[in-house]
Amino acid sequence: MNTSSTDKAQPECCNQQQRNVAFFSTRSYERILFSELIKKLNVANDSSINATFFEHPLNASTAASCHGYTDVVVFVNDDINAATIKVLKRCGVRHVALRCAGFNNVNVNAAAKAGITVSRVPAYSPQTVAEHTLALILTLNRKTHKAYNRVREGNFDLGGLMGFTLHGKTVGVIGTGKIGQAVIRILLGFGCHVLCFDPLPDNNVTAMGGHYVTLDELLEKSVIVTLHCPLNEQSHHIINAESIDKMPQGVMLINTSRGGLVDDNAVIKGLKTKKIGYLGLDVYERESELFFDDHSQEIIQDDIFQRLITFPNVVITGHQGFFTIEALEEIAKTTLDNILTGENTL
Template sequence: MAQKGLSLDDGSSRNVAFFSTRPYEKQVFTELLNVRNETLTSPIEATFFEHPLNPSTALSCEGFSDVVVFVNDDVSEATIKALSQNNVSHVALRCAGYNNVDVDAAAEMGISVSRVPAYSPETVAEHTLALILTLNRKTHKAYNRVREGNFNLQGLMGFTLHEKNVGVIGTGKIGKAVIRILLGFGCNVLCFDPTQDSSVICMGAQYVSLDELLSKSVIVTLHCPLNEHSQHIINADSIAKMPDGVMLINTSRGGLLDDAAVIKGLKSKKIGYLGLDVYERESELFFSDHSQEIIQDDVFQRLTTFPNVLITGHQGFFTQEALHEIGEITLDNIMYGGNRL
């Protein structure tokens, strides 16, 4: 089926609904829209919703030409059908991953889908290193001790990153940014990706098989998309191949990890450090304040009980530069039809 039409600057009216919007996002998009609307024949009208897009909320999208969604919005077949019934022509993801979108259903319904394929890769890469360094040197624990007047170093010992083997799974833009930083620390970087990039080799990293990467790396960090091939790429079998006390970092997608296997790995001390910025069922938790509630996710709660686990709430992308770039690319996709899937 042909797509219903791209949202180009052709003078046609565009009414855009933003879902799962937080105040900081609304501010960025509003400022960018104000600038762009000064030059458009027909200004873009934006409506910001804090609630997520799902089959129920999609029913209320009558009058919108485009919807803008984030990582945890439900853009399933049922949602796509509801959007189509309301004549929505375009779903714009303000993120790189699109595993939450039924792309086939969108194509069948004639709804175009766009994403932000790359934005400030250094932003997520730097957060990855922040997790590595914090877990290793235990600066989060040291900070709390010093505030309490406790200067005892017992339990704070780390290890030197220089000359350690670090495995990077996925060598896209973010993976390559991580590699550059790790090489700067003097690490030996082992990489795995189904598609090898010659520039990675030129930087000084080495491609190896996944099994070799897992068996030789004292740190394993994930930078690959979530799909049918990578779902639970870290599982009981892959964890068994890792050296004892391995550090595991995930700033990509929660579904890359089998949580049950990871918990067993932590309990057996096979996994000595775990740093997460994502979680497989994060849609019920992240980006909201649950401090006055009892969290019902037993797996997440179990993860937080380990002293060698550090979790951040999907903030790897969260810098001024990245938000601005995400906003610019998202609006370009709406106006000019770029980055279509």
């Protein structure tokens, strides 16, 4: 089954009070969560949200299925470009609701011209992604993933498992929004010296003990660099051959934001020269072809991804940094609130 629905028949019309909503790129856990919350909202608020859930992504090819829907709900790898917007407009869609914080996959200018509002979930338990960031840092440093496998095989040799003490180390945080600040708090709790870079500095960061510096200074002095900025024209491939060259030998690089922040080819070269001593990724620039699906019985065709996972000092998770019950509940609540208001929240 490619779809499941609280309203089996696809709607052919709608009115201002009723919201006929098409959810794309959904998984079973999302369908259960959203369906339960929709039932509660419809009773509590006397609202009428009719939901249809699709497993396939929304793009220019699949947008024709949106006829009769007032709203579409999309995720990080759906492609809402100008062509998709054009079809959505023709189908009568009035609102695109992202159930995520980033909106780099939406052509907001095309949506505005089409009269389609766009909303997102700017803050959903930022501690969730921050904690996953630290999980990657600690796993890479103390090599707990390797130790786990060794002990299961009866191998208690400590050779190759040596890490370093995080306390007292200088960590660079690029992007000091809500998630970046949550990461900073945790790092300060570990006793780290935290350098920060953001085009829009926040007084809260300096108040808690972070230090704003130039991007070059951050790259030159940080033994760990972690990314927490949105993907846009200015930040695309902010980690590239030139920026990697400025980093200390053996630097740890962490990305839990968006894959496009990192030039994969430059990172591979950095790993081969040992300039990058550790790499932790929860996102990948071409993840739309891989993440959120089971490819274990297939031959993965992405040669760059396959090269990355051959390195023993690389840990990759499949965009699960957001994946806690608290975060999912907040995402669902905010997304449905955005649908009921129909407002542009970008």
